[in-house]
Amino acid sequence: EPEVTQTxxxxxxxxxxxxxxxxxxxxxxxxxYWYRQILGQKVExxxxxxxxxxxxxSEIFDDQFSVERPDGSNFTLKIRxxxxxxxxxxxxxxxxxxxxxxxxxxxxxxxxxxxxxx
Amino acid sequence: xxxxxxSLFLSVREGDSSVINCTYTDSSSTYLYWYKQEPGAxxxxxxxxxxxxxxxxxxxxxxxxxxxxxxxxxxxxxxxTGDSAIYFCAEVWGGGADGLTFxxxxxxxxxx
Numbered sequence: 561e562p563e564v565t566q567t568x569x570x571x572x573x574x575x576x577x578x579x580x581x582x583x584x585x586x587x588x589x590x591x592x593y594w595y596r597q598i599l600g601q602k603v604e605x606x607x608x609x610x611x612x613x614x615x616x617x618s619e620i621f622d623d624q625f626s627v628e629r630p631d632g633s634n635f636t637l638k639i640r641x642x643x644x645x646x647x648x649x650x651x652x653x654x655x656x657x658x659x660x661x662x663x664x665x666x667x668x669x670x671x672x673x674x675x676x677x678x
Numbered sequence: 679x680x681x682x683x684x685s686l687f688l689s690v691r692e693g694d695s696s697v698i699n700c701t702y703t704d705s706s707s708t709y710l711y712w713y714k715q716e717p718g719a720x721x722x723x724x725x726x727x728x729x730x731x732x733x734x735x736x737x738x739x740x741x742x743x744x745x746x747x748x749x750x751x752x753x754x755x756x757x758x759t760g761d762s763a764i765y766f767c768a769e770v771w772g773g774g775a776d777g778l779t780f781x782x783x784x785x786x787x788x789x790x
Contacts, residue, residue: 669723
């Protein structure tokens with residue numbers, strides 16, 4: 561079964577550094593998402609991306625964040641100058657607009673990248 | 679704004695039924711989902727319900743939706759040790775680009 565993959569599984573960085581988190585969505589999917597989960601808290605939506613542009617973003621997704629689909633397969637989240645409070649698990653997800661599977665608009669999640677900012 | 683509430687912990691005996699509850703505030707939600715997260719793993723979609731449905735059954739899982747009270751529940755029959763995980767309810771208004779709004783998750787603890 562196709563799956564969303566994310567690299568790296570764990571990233572440690574120093575405060576103020578730039579990080580890029582990478583995701584490979586499912587190949588025929590059209591919508592791409594980033595979510596984050598601070599330890600012990602709920603999963604929070606960051607941004608969605610469709611047709612090479614941001615479709616929707618949350619209040620969390622400020623100017624420090626950017627997303628890109630640099631080629632036909634990768635989807636990246638960049639944090640320009642990391643803060644301690646950016647430490648979290650970051651999940652990438654993808655979906656197909658149409659009901660082609662068992663669940664309408666099902667978002668398939670990757671395993672996550674744990675970002676630790678020191 | 680949108681908010682989704684869940685109780686944090688539920689403890690049940692192996693073999694009993696588990697009922698995990700969720701309330702949401704956005705009455706325009708179209709789809710409501712239940713996700714499972716095992717330790718160190720990502721989010722696995724378990725089941726969903728469309729907002730014009732009252733109930734949906736899928737093997738050991740039963741989802742009940744009370745749209746008037748904005749209350750959603752997930753019943754797991756014959757709970758097994760492998761069901762031990764965090765269960766998140768999530769809602770979305772539409773499809774496509776809309777992001778999911780998740781609850782904080784309910785830790786399901788199975789007692790032998």
